[in-house]
Amino acid sequence: MAQAPKEFSIVGKSTPRIDAYERVTGQAQYTGDIQVAGMLYARVLRSTVPHAKIISIDTSKAEKLPGVKAVIHQGNTQIPWSSGGHTHKRFIFNNPVRYVGDPVAAVAATNRHIAEEALGLIEVKYEKIPYVLDPNEALKPDAPKIGPNGNLSVGTGAFSAPIEESWGDLEKGFGEADRVFEDTYISKHVNNAQIERRVSLAKWDNGKLTVFASTQGVSNARTDIAKDFGLPLSKVRIVCKYMGGGFGNKNQAQDYDYMAAALAKVAGQPVKLEFTREDDYIGMHGRWSSEQRYKIGVKKDGTITAVSLDAVTNMGAYRKQSGNLSGTDFYQIPNFKKVIKPVHTNTVVAANYRAPAYPQSVFGFASFLDQIAFEMGINPLDMFMRNRIRMSKSKIPFSSNYLEQCIIEGSKRIGWSEKWHKPGAMSGPQKHGIGMAIAGYPFRPGLGAATIRVNPDGTAHVLVGVTDIGTGAKSTMAIIASEALGIPLNQIQLTNGDTDATPYSIGESGSRTTAFTGPAVVAAAEDVRKQIFALAARELKVKAEELDMRDGQVFVKVNPAQKIPLEQAVRNAGELIGRATTNPNFPKEMDGKSFVAHFAEVEVDTWTGHVRITRYVAAHDCGTILNRLTAESQVKGGVMQGIGMALTEELLIDKVTAIPINPNYRDAKVPTHLEAPEVEVIFIENYDPYGVFGGKVVGEPPITAAVATVANAIFNATGKRFKVLPITPDKIVQAVRV
Amino acid sequence: MEDKKGKGVSRRDFLKGLGGGAVGTAVISSGLLNGDPARAYVPEASGAAPAKSIINLKVNRKNYRVEVEHRSTLAEVLRDELGLTGTKIGCDRGECGACTVIINGRNIYSCSQLAVWMDGKEIVTIEGLAQGDKLDPVQEAFIEHDGPQCGFCTSGQIMSGKALLLKNSKPTEAQARRALSGNLCRCGNYNREVAAVLAAATKVG
Numbered sequence A: 001m002a003q004a005p006k007e008f009s010i011v012g013k014s015t016p017r018i019d020a021y022e023r024v025t026g027q028a029q030y031t032g033d034i035q036v037a038g039m040l041y042a043r044v045l046r047s048t049v050p051h052a053k054i055i056s057i058d059t060s061k062a063e064k065l066p067g068v069k070a071v072i073h074q075g076n077t078q079i080p081w082s083s084g085g086h087t088h089k090r091f092i093f094n095n096p097v098r099y100v101g102d103p104v105a106a107v108a109a110t111n112r113h114i115a116e117e118a119l120g121l122i123e124v125k126y127e128k129i130p131y132v133l134d135p136n137e138a139l140k141p142d143a144p145k146i147g148p149n150g151n152l153s154v155g156t157g158a159f160s161a162p163i164e165e166s167w168g169d170l171e172k173g174f175g176e177a178d179r180v181f182e183d184t185y186i187s188k189h190v191n192n193a194q195i196e197r198r199v200s201l202a203k204w205d206n207g208k209l210t211v212f213a214s215t216q217g218v219s220n221a222r223t224d225i226a227k228d229f230g231l232p233l234s235k236v237r238i239v240c241k242y243m244g245g246g247f248g249n250k251n252q253a254q255d256y257d258y259m260a261a262a263l264a265k266v267a268g269q270p271v272k273l274e275f276t277r278e279d280d281y282i283g284m285h286g287r288w289s290s291e292q293r294y295k296i297g298v299k300k301d302g303t304i305t306a307v308s309l310d311a312v313t314n315m316g317a318y319r320k321q322s323g324n325l326s327g328t329d330f331y332q333i334p335n336f337k338k339v340i341k342p343v344h345t346n347t348v349v350a351a352n353y354r355a356p357a358y359p360q361s362v363f364g365f366a367s368f369l370d371q372i373a374f375e376m377g378i379n380p381l382d383m384f385m386r387n388r389i390r391m392s393k394s395k396i397p398f399s400s401n402y403l404e405q406c407i408i409e410g411s412k413r414i415g416w417s418e419k420w421h422k423p424g425a426m427s428g429p430q431k432h433g434i435g436m437a438i439a440g441y442p443f444r445p446g447l448g449a450a451t452i453r454v455n456p457d458g459t460a461h462v463l464v465g466v467t468d469i470g471t472g473a474k475s476t477m478a479i480i481a482s483e484a485l486g487i488p489l490n491q492i493q494l495t496n497g498d499t500d501a502t503p504y505s506i507g508e509s510g511s512r513t514t515a516f517t518g519p520a521v522v523a524a525a526e527d528v529r530k531q532i533f534a535l536a537a538r539e540l541k542v543k544a545e546e547l548d549m550r551d552g553q554v555f556v557k558v559n560p561a562q563k564i565p566l567e568q569a570v571r572n573a574g575e576l577i578g579r580a581t582t583n584p585n586f587p588k589e590m591d592g593k594s595f596v597a598h599f600a601e602v603e604v605d606t607w608t609g610h611v612r613i614t615r616y617v618a619a620h621d622c623g624t625i626l627n628r629l630t631a632e633s634q635v636k637g638g639v640m641q642g643i644g645m646a647l648t649e650e651l652l653i654d655k656v657t658a659i660p661i662n663p664n665y666r667d668a669k670v671p672t673h674l675e676a677p678e679v680e681v682i683f684i685e686n687y688d689p690y691g692v693f694g695g696k697v698v699g700e701p702p703i704t705a706a707v708a709t710v711a712n713a714i715f716n717a718t719g720k721r722f723k724v725l726p727i728t729p730d731k732i733v734q735a736v737r738v
Numbered sequence B: 001m002e003d004k005k006g007k008g009v010s011r012r013d014f015l016k017g018l019g020g021g022a023v024g025t026a027v028i029s030s031g032l033l034n035g036d037p038a039r040a041y042v043p044e045a046s047g048a049a050p051a052k053s054i055i056n057l058k059v060n061r062k063n064y065r066v067e068v069e070h071r072s073t074l075a076e077v078l079r080d081e082l083g084l085t086g087t088k089i090g091c092d093r094g095e096c097g098a099c100t101v102i103i104n105g106r107n108i109y110s111c112s113q114l115a116v117w118m119d120g121k122e123i124v125t126i127e128g129l130a131q132g133d134k135l136d137p138v139q140e141a142f143i144e145h146d147g148p149q150c151g152f153c154t155s156g157q158i159m160s161g162k163a164l165l166l167k168n169s170k171p172t173e174a175q176a177r178r179a180l181s182g183n184l185c186r187c188g189n190y191n192r193e194v195a196a197v198l199a200a201a202t203k204v205g
Helices: A020-025 A060-064 A112-119 A170-176 A218-229 A255-267 A277-282 A359-375 A380-386 A403-414 A473-485 A513-540 A566-570 A628-647 A706-718 A729-737 B011-017 B021-029 B074-081 B137-144 B154-167 B173-180 B190-204
Strands: A040-046 A052-058 A068-073 A103-109 A123-128 A163-167 A179-187 A199-205 A208-213 A236-239 A271-274 A289-298 A304-316 A336-344 A430-442 A448-454 A460-464 A492-496 A547-550 A553-556 A559-565 A576-582 A593-605 A610-621 A679-683 B052-059 B062-069 B100-103 B106-109 B122-124
Touching (some): A020 B154, A040 A068, A040 A112, A040 A255, A060 A068, A068 A255, A103 A112, A103 A255, A103 A271, A170 A289, A170 A304, A179 A359, A199 A255, A208 A218, A218 A236, A255 A271, A289 A359, A304 A359, A359 A380, A359 A628, A359 A706, A380 A403, A380 A430, A403 A430, A403 A593, A403 A610, A448 A473, A460 A473, A460 A513, A473 A513, A513 A547, A513 A553, A513 A559, A513 A576, A553 A566, A593 A706, A610 A706, A628 A679, A628 B190, A706 A729, B062 B074, B137 B190
Parallel strands (some): A040 A271, A208 A236, A304 A336, A610 A679, B052 B122
Antiparallel strands (some): A052 A123, A179 A289, A199 A208, A289 A304, A430 A593, A448 A460, A448 A576, A547 A553, A553 A559, A593 A610, B052 B062, B100 B106, B100 B122
């Protein structure tokens, strides 16, 4: 296993978050906590019909309500929202409306109750258009058209359709198979459901727009808003210091940021726009649902010879993201073809939710592989081990790959060889089951920037554009700076998430913060260290190249006893500034991934259909772990989200009215403390040569295998295969009775 | 108010039952269920000033005399009037627990209490747990055990943990889970939060 070139000072330890104090004392100021003088409150009115032309909007009564300061709607405010749709042009208010929840108007008033009351006074006349909710129905030629080109969501580049990928020779592969299996697996729309409701506070000062946003990326939020409002970047400032979760649905800038800005402009006062929890469920997006039709060819020993996947993914009314399904990426498939059709329907929009294209897709493929293992009399552990990925797309090497060790260590920890039994073999109503799955998430380095200021007293100030959506990104950046500089963590101050103060960052999405901004922090540290060594060299009467720094002490490498404290070197320097913009990349013909192997034990009560997860082991290859404490939390949390998706969560849409009927925590059934198993985390520590300090990605991998793992454990317990998510008690009771 | 009865249940009640929530008003106004969106029900603007009362609160050992709208919740008054924004609002409908505060020794959702009901009550929020610079053991344990990920539910988790320890200084893990079960954490950090509360119990005891 690849080893780090030198011993780390702080990297790899368990370090409490640098802002933990603020987070446990209520001092952390989230977007909704910010109050500015003269601030108004805003609320959004949403379409009550799934597809309709707006004939008229009468806002006169709302405008007369005392306290109402601004009402905007499609008739008076036409601002494009470029990142909101990639197949047909999307505005912040659209006519026609295309789903129940499509924004129709927004009101700003002196308090939120007045804004809410005003929404009820707005009279909207709709002319209904036929609508379609089911993606398969939507693809039929006579279906109501949602986009100008029909319902197959055809955009350009990353948004083309269908999404196609293939290699090898599919026919040859199926010809080499001893058996060929075909089946269909279905996943449902689930909402990100982060606890912080969407909120945005916008104000204009002399033509400059400031948005206190709840965003995962201040830089791309600024780019979006500047573009769509026709402003230079210098006239837009985005600030996000603390962020209450997003898991992909607060990427960039969203329509509510635009509405707050537009209302603030009209009212001439700052506006805070708050979503309700229902707004959050229906007005933004969740994970795309999917119908996955597989054909898999295998040899007698279980080796996959060919896979074809035909799928539809339901993107709702607008195409914000790809709609891809990528769960097959963790399996060695010599001959492969997939055709994914992202489809428009008159339903809530689907886009990014933690590892967008993976957990639903891994559920389908890994469930089916588990089923094939059963039908061929192969132990699932052998099946997954045999078919684990070695070469990306069957031919491209990985920067590092310890998936095999994940499977070995995880299966040992859970006790697979002692505990696995034939599916459905337990007698009695309480059935034990054990299951597993393998998956992961892409890793690659990329564009980042950082500035490090060293003060005359030897303390340092790191400036990075990253937001911290809960991953611990601020702490990770400070740890990287501490390690790279050779200054203790408690001597480092960090400023993040303010486009007027901090340099570019990709935004906290795609598990890219550490991989993209991390190398820039290292490079900025090297830049400022050179300046420090130049000053220290004079005091120590050596050459700068002979110096190193650790624990805030500058010392001569060949004689560490010859040293001076950092502050002595820089005390008369005013301020030293290190800066870097870096854009590392893989060599040609290389792929990167973090890998995971997950294992679960369940108790299924076949009388009530209740599933209790009694044990969960998650083994991860994420390269070097930069902060064990927060990395383990990430894994535990991702698994919990996967458990919710496997067992309970689904946004239900009434077929007659097209109204989402459970847009809230209780009815959409987000897991609570009572459903949480202890998640045992194993890190297969290694050093990826392309990761910062050898680290790959941590945030998204944990959810990728969790759904399939739980589903496979339920199969082992009951002997019944559940091909439609979520695996709710009614489905279990029904299946077991048959 | 137009109240179209149908099969013994009013449309409003039916939609409420479905959890229509925020779209509720608009849903009704469009008359979706009778399929005629043009026949919208639009209430007249009352224009009347909202009713207000003056109440006395003791929050974090300090006395407040504050005028509140009758429709304002305790969570709103704490955050907007008293500036105690450590109490978060996650759902505003009694489901997530981010707004949990301790009222007369019990953990209660402050989004589900009207402020006018709180006259004379003694309330502790996350800002009132520390004694000067000394953090409460539950807060310390949340730092050590990485209790907060995004941190938005953290105040509520800590207040429920604190309320448990006030009643039961030596809870079992099952008791801790039960006590925190009204506090959702979408980051899924449940293992950490329970571990932190149990660790705090050993410090207290």
